[in-house]
Each structure stands twice: as structure tokens, then as C-alpha cells.
Amino acid sequence: MKQIFEILENNARATSQQISKMTGIPVTEVEKAIKQAEKDKTILKYKTMINWSKLGEEQVWAIVEVKVVPQRNVGFDAIAEHIYRFPQARSVYLVSGTYDLAVLVVGKTMQEIAAFVTEKLAPLETVQGTATYFLLKRYKEDGEILEGEGGVKRLPITP
Amino acid sequence: MSAVPLNRIKSTYQFLSARVNNVSPSGIRKFFDLLSSVEDVISLGVGEPDFVTPWQIREAAIYSLEKGYTMYTSNYGLPELRQKLAEHLESQYLGYNPNTELLITTGVSEGLDLALRAILNPGDEVIMPDPCYVAYPACTLLAEGKPVTVPTTEQNDFQIKASDIKTRINHRTKAILIGYPSNPTGAIMPRDELAQIADIADEYNLIVISDEIYGRLVYDVDHVCFASLPRMRDRTILLSGFSKAYAMTGWRIGYAAANHQIIEAMTKIHQYTILCAPITAQMAAIEALKSADNEVEAMVRDYDRRRRFMLEGLKDIGLTCFEPKGAFYTFPSIKVTGMTSEKFAERLLLEEKVAVVPGSAFGQCGEGYIRCCYATSLADIEEALKRMGRFVSKYKQKT
Numbered sequence: 001m002k003q004i005f006e007i008l009e010n011n012a013r014a015t016s017q018q019i020s021k022m023t024g025i026p027v028t029e030v031e032k033a034i035k036q037a038e039k040d041k042t043i044l045k046y047k048t049m050i051n052w053s054k055l056g057e058e059q060v061w062a063i064v065e066v067k068v069v070p071q072r073n074v075g076f077d078a079i080a081e082h083i084y085r086f087p088q089a090r091s092v093y094l095v096s097g098t099y100d101l102a103v104l105v106v107g108k109t110m111q112e113i114a115a116f117v118t119e120k121l122a123p124l125e126t127v128q129g130t131a132t133y134f135l136l137k138r139y140k141e142d143g144e145i146l147e148g149e150g151g152v153k154r155l156p157i158t159p
Numbered sequence: 160m161s162a163v164p165l166n167r168i169k170s171t172y173q174f175l176s177a178r179v180n181n182v183s184p185s186g187i188r189k190f191f192d193l194l195s196s197v198e199d200v201i202s203l204g205v206g207e208p209d210f211v212t213p214w215q216i217r218e219a220a221i222y223s224l225e226k227g228y229t230m231y232t233s234n235y236g237l238p239e240l241r242q243k244l245a246e247h248l249e250s251q252y253l254g255y256n257p258n259t260e261l262l263i264t265t266g267v268s269e270g271l272d273l274a275l276r277a278i279l280n281p282g283d284e285v286i287m288p289d290p291c292y293v294a295y296p297a298c299t300l301l302a303e304g305k306p307v308t309v310p311t312t313e314q315n316d317f318q319i320k321a322s323d324i325k326t327r328i329n330h331r332t333k334a335i336l337i338g339y340p341s342n343p344t345g346a347i348m349p350r351d352e353l354a355q356i357a358d359i360a361d362e363y364n365l366i367v368i369s370d371e372i373y374g375r376l377v378y379d380v381d382h383v384c385f386a387s388l389p390r391m392r393d394r395t396i397l398l399s400g401f402s403k404a405y406a407m408t409g410w411r412i413g414y415a416a417a418n419h420q421i422i423e424a425m426t427k428i429h430q431y432t433i434l435c436a437p438i439t440a441q442m443a444a445i446e447a448l449k450s451a452d453n454e455v456e457a458m459v460r461d462y463d464r465r466r467r468f469m470l471e472g473l474k475d476i477g478l479t480c481f482e483p484k485g486a487f488y489t490f491p492s493i494k495v496t497g498m499t500s501e502k503f504a505e506r507l508l509l510e511e512k513v514a515v516v517p518g519s520a521f522g523q524c525g526e527g528y529i530r531c532c533y534a535t536s537l538a539d540i541e542e543a544l545k546r547m548g549r550f551v552s553k554y555k556q557k558t
Contacts (some may be wrong), residue, residue, distance in 0.1 A: 007464065011537075018537075021471040022464035154209070156202040156514055157191045158408075159293055159342075 001025075004033055005042070012046040051146055059106060061135040062113050066101040066121065067128045076100060079126045088116045099131070110134065182300050185293045186520025190504065194514055201543045203531040204514040206342060208406040208487070210534075212443070213454040216405065219446035220439050228438050234430040235422075236263025236414070237441045243448040244414060252384035253392060259419040262426055263436045263444075265411040267372045270398040272298050273425040274368050274415060275336075278396075279304040283333035285368075288319040290521035290528075292342045292370070304333070310524045313492060316481050317346035321355035328363050335360060337385070338370035340377060340485020343521045343530040345466075347485040350383045357388045366421075368396045372413070373486040375404035375455055378463045380484050386416065393418045396425075403486070404455050405447045412440040462487050465533040469540050473531075476548035477555060487534040490518065494527045496554040504529060506554075511546035 003023045007014050016034065020027040037043040052059050068079050076094050080101060084092040091104040103121070107113040113132070122130050138146055172180075187204075194200060211217075235241060238257070245257035255261055264270040271294055275285070281303040287295045289308035296306035307327050311317045319337060335356065339348040360367050369385035386395035400413025415425055429435075466483070473480045473491045480491035493503045500517035507513050518525030533540060 003460075003464070006460075018468070018541075021468045022537075024467050151211070154205055154207060155191075156194055156200060157187055157204040157516065158206040159185060159187050 001033055004030055005037065008034070008043070012048070049142065049144060058108060060108065060110050060113055061138065062105045062107075062117075063133045063135065064103040064105055064117055064121065065099040065131040065133075066103055067099045067130070068101060068124075069126045069128060070100075071126060079124065082124065083121065086116070086120060088113070088120075178301060178303065182297050185297070186501075187293060187516055190514075190516065190520070193505065194508060197508055197512060200508065200512045200514050201535075201539050201546070202514040203533070203535065203540075203543055204516045205532050205534065207408040208403065208458065208534050209536065210406040210458055212405060212407050212410070213447075213451050215450055216407070216443050216446045220443040223442035224439060228442055230438060232263075232435045232438050232441060234426055234435055235261065236436055237438070237445070240441050240445050240448075243445055247448050248416060253387040255416045256419070260416060260422055262415045262422050262429060263441060264400070264413045264415055264429065265433055265436050265440075266402060266413040267370055267398045267400045268294060268411075268413075269429070269433060270396075270400070270413050270415040270425075271295070271368070271370065272301070273428050274396045274398065274417075274421075275299055275302040275304060275334075276428055277421060277424040278366055279333060282331060284329070284331045285334045285336050286324055286327055286332060287336040288317075288338075288341070289523060290317075290343055290518060290525035291336075292338050293521060295336055295338070295370075296522075299336070305331070307332070308522060308524075311344075311346070312524065313479075313481050313490075313528075317341060317344040317490065318348055318352055319356070321352065321359050324356060325359055328359070328365075332363065332365060334366040334368055336368045336370070338372075340373035340382070340483075341488075342373065342486055343488055343516065343518065343525065344490040344528075345483020345486045345488040346481075346490075347377060347380055347483075348383065349380075350388075353383055353385055354388060357385070357391050360394055361390055366394055366396065367391065368398065371397060371399045373403050374399060376459060376462060376487060377485045378459075378466060382485070396421055401444050401447055404458075405451055406458065407440075407443065407447065410437075410440040410443055412436055412444050462534065465535075465537060465540060468537065469531065469533045469544070472540070472544035476544060476551050478547075478551060487532055489531045489533060490525075490528050491531065492528055493551075495556060496551060497556045498554065500526055500529055507547065507550050511550050513543045513546050513550075 004019055007019050016027050016030045020030050070076050071078055080092055080094060083089055083103060088105050088107060089103050090106045093102045095102050105113050105116060117130055117132050121127060240263060241257035241261045244261055245255050248255055275298050279302045282305060284305045284307045285299045286307045286309060288311045299306040309319055309323045309327060311319050324335060367385055371384060374382045386392050386397045397416040402408040469489050470480060478491040480489050483489055496503060500519040504515050504517040516530040518528030518530060
């Protein structure tokens with residue numbers, strides 16, 4: 001069963017028929033497992049990775065370190081939840097080390113991100129301080145290399 | 160320079176040795192020339208992984224170059240590599256003394272040549288399966304031995320039968336040469352079948368050369384190392400390498416493991432002809448043994464999916480195929496078309512732009528079959544199957 005998800009994680013467009021052929025699990029069982037996984041949120045979503053820069057779309061990415069004061073009973077969860085509700089926050093992580101939350105922010109311009117940090121994030125009551133790092137170049141994301149030379153070609157016939 | 164230009168000599172054939180003239184060029188090569196005339200081909204004709212060597216292995220090789228590891232090594236290979244290899248073999252199959260029983264070679268290709276030349280006197284016979292890897296009969300001939308083939312069939316899952324071997328043994332028989340998991344068929348040999356061959360080797364005092372380059376690429380079964388069978392260690396020359404499991408074909412790095420006297424004899428040839436395997440490839444191999452188990456497992460899982468996918472696909476388009484449990488090949492029968500393997504492969508290439516290797520390139524018993532490699536992207540396998548399906552239904556003979 002784990003195989004089904006390994007295949008889907010790598011290729012969301014793999015059909016139940018294809019997965020069945022690859023794993024030897026009957027189609028009906030593959031479909032059942034996927035349905036169940038969608039229902040219980042094992043499968044959160046089917047997404048496509050787009051390299052927007054190829055379409056000429058400008059995007060600005062920044063990692064924002066956030067230092068916060070944990071709150072009684074809820075620790076970091078309440079403030080993390082507060083922050084992740086902003087659509088600008090693409091990813092939010094609690095991290096160990098000198099700060100507490102790492103927030104990945106995506107916007108159209110630097111001003112947009114600056115406005116989000118200074119007007120939304122920094123003023124929050126439990127936020128003690130922020131540090132913003134704008135990304136200069138994205139090389140690899142979620143295991144995919146964004147720009148790189150194509151693979152080396154094999155000879156078409158070898159022993 | 161006042162040498163006679165070659166074009167003044169009528170034929171240079173006269174200079175060639177009978178030994179070389181006796182060997183015909185690989186059927187695969189012949190096909191390669193035809194292939195280069197067709198564009199946008201989907202190839203199922205390759206015999207190597209579609210993965211690139213895992214990065215940490217490449218990185219270790221680069222680092223070794225930066226540090227200046229550019230010299231010869233011991234003829235046997237770097238001591239650290241032999242040590243690591245001995246540990247690896249011990250954990251997987253059986254133990255070998257890293258100082259006297261292992262030789263690092265430039266791939267199994269070299270190991271095979273060394274093994275045959277080390278043991279054969281002119282006219283000695285070597286028993287091998289048909290179909291088999293193209294180098295087995297060729298290297299036997301080059302070592303002035305005589306290849307004696309044992310037919311294997313789809314009905315027997317292309318396994319070589321001990322009883323068939325037995326009927327071909329005579330006083331000139333020196334060795335049995337097997338290669339399982341098999342290129343081209345993908346067949347494997349179960350333990351009990353191998354045990355029967357071991358009995359014969361014992362009874363007739365034969366050497367067994369076992370090419371286990373695909374040993375790590377098995378699906379739903381465990382690979383049985385021939386040398387690990389009772390009493391077989393000292394009569395077996397185990398040949399293997401890094402090419403297939405670690406996706407390192409172009410590095411040319413493999414090894415031979417055997418009794419020290421045999422290794423000594425093979426090293427004698429090796430030291431005069433190769434001297435030592437390239438040091439960069441040896442450094443890479445050390446890293447492969449140290450850290451690439453996860454990568455190997457991931458690749459095996461991936462091959463297995465594509466294996467099943469192709470097998471199902473072949474069935475869907477009306478070609479029968481036994482289930483190969485090793486390597487990365489399927490070996491479907493194309494007899495429903497009434498064509499020879501070569502004709503099938505040629506027409507398929509020209510009409511549908513899919514390259515496969517005619518089974519007949521691997522021996523007479525490969526006639527009526529084609530070798531399809533599934534070490535290629537799923538999308539390509541799917542498209543190739545679609546085209547082959549069109550082709551097969553066009554030529555399928557009415558029954």
C-alpha cells in the first residue's frame with residue numbers, strides 16, 4: 001500500500017490503472033486506498049510544480065525568522081496558527097535554535113513582503129522580533145532542480 | 160615516415176588472427192548502425208540503468224581527484240576497496256580474504272576475459288546457457304576455448320537445467336559459465352536448481368564461472384550466490400561489479416572473487432594487460448560500498464514497478480512473456496507475428512521508431528524473442544508499448 005503513495009507523491013497524475021500495473025495491486029483496491037487517503041487527509045492535495053519564471057512571472061521569496069514569546073497552555077501553537085492563516089505565509093515551521101518560527105513568504109514584489117512583515121507579522125503582541133532574508137535564487141525545491149542542464153544521453157543500444 | 164599507406168595493400172584481412180576472425184561482431188552492434196539512421200527513437204535497447212550514479216559516489220570521486228589520487232594502485236586494487244568489498248560480500252553471501260582472494264577489474268567484462276584465459280587450454284569446452292550474454296561465447300573463443308551451449312526455454316523460465324548440462328559434458332569440458340539474473344532474459348536461478356549444478360560440478364570436477372553482475376537486481380526473490388553453496392567456494396569464480404546496482408556502467412569497475420590460486424593466475428594476466436583498474440573508479444566504488452545502500456534499494460523498488468508495468472503492458476498488446484525476476488529486461492515472444500527476431504526489431508524500428516534488441520543476438524534459442532529493457536522512464540515505456548501494440552496487431556497472424 002505504501003507504494004501507491006510513493007508513486008503518487010512523485011507523480012500526481014499517475015492513474016489507478018498505471019499504479020495497479022506497477023504494483024500488482026488490483027485497480028479496485030488502489031482506488032479504494034486512494035479514496036480513503038483523500039478522506040482521512042493522508043493525501044492532502046494534488047498539486048503541480050510550476051516554474052513561474054519561465055512564464056515571465058516575477059516572484060519574490062523570503063524566509064522570515066520570527067522570535068516569539070510562548071504562551072501559557074498553548075506554547076507556540078497559537079501564534080503559529082495566527083501566522084499561518086495569512087495567505088502570504090506559504091510555509092510555517094517551528095524550529096530549534098536562536099529563533100522560533102521560520103516562515104516562508106511569497107509575494108509579487110519586495111514591497112509587498114516588506115509590508116506583510118512590518119504591518120502584519122512584527123506588530124503581533126507575542127512577536128519579539130523578526131529577521132527577513134530575501135531569496136536571491138532558488139536552485140532546488142521539494143527535491144526538484146529548477147534550472148539545470150538536461151541529463152546526459154545514453155547510447156540507444158548497448159549490450 | 161615512409162611506411163606503405165594502408166590503401167596500397169589489397170586486403171588487411173590477411174594480417175588478422177584466425178582467433179579474431181572466428182568471432183563474429185556482436186549482433187547488437189549491427190543493429191546500432193541501423194538505429195543511427197532513424198530519428199526520435201524510443202529505445203528499449205539499452206543495457207544500463209537510466210539513473211545517474213548517486214551523487215555521493217560521484218562527489219567522492221571528484222574529491223579524490225582534488226586530493227591528487229591519480230596514480231596506479233596495487234594490481235589487485237586499493238586495499239581499502241578490497242577490505243570493504245570483503246566485508247560487503249561476507250554480509251551478503253560469503254567471506255573472502257581481501258588480500259589474496261579478490262581482484263578489482265575494469266568491469267565484469269575484464270573479469271570474464273581473465274577467468275577464461277586463466278583456466279582454458281586450447282580446445283577446452285565451456286558449457287553455457289543459450290541465450291546468454293554476447294560476451295560469453297566470444298570471450299571463450301578468444302581464449303581458444305570452445306563454447307558449448309545448453310538450450311534454455313521459456314517453458315522453463317529460461318533456467319539452465321542440470322540434466323541438460325550433464326548430457327554435454329565430456330573429457331574436454333572444463334567449466335560451466337552461468338550468468339543469473341540473466342541478460343538478456345531476466346531469468347533467475349532458484350537455490351535448488353543451482354544446487355543440482357553444484358553437484359555436477361563436483362562430480363565432474365568442473366570450474367564454475369558465475370557472472371552475478373545483476374545479483375542485487377532481483378524482485379520478490381533472494382539472489383543465491385553460487386559460490387555460497389556447499390563445497391562450491393573453491394570451484395567458483397564469482398564475477399560481479401558496480402555497474403548495474405550502483406548505476407556505474409561507464410566507470411568500468413568490477414571484481415572477481417575466487418580461490419587464491421585462481422585469483423593469482425587472473426592477476427598475472429591483469430597485471431600485464433590492464434595493470435590496475437582506474438583509481439578514480441576505485442575510489443568511487445569505496446564510497447558506493449560505504450554509503451549507497453539506500454540508493455540501491457530505491458532503484459530496485461523503482462525497477463520493480465516498471466518491470467510489472469511493462470509485463471502487464473506486453474500482455475495487453477498480445478505478446479506472451481514469462482515473468483523475469485531479475486536484471487532489468489523482459490524477453491517477450493514475438494512468434495505470433497511469424498517474423499524472425501531480427502526482422503521484427505528492424506521493422507519495429509523503421510515503422511514505429513521503437514528500438515529493441517533481437518533475441519537472436521544472444522543465441523539461437525533467443526530466436527522468436529526480443530529483449531526489452533525497462534530501465535527507462537515510465538512515460539517512454541508506455542509510449543513504446545502503445546507503438547508496439549499497433550505494430551503487433553498489424554502483423555499478428557490469423558490463427
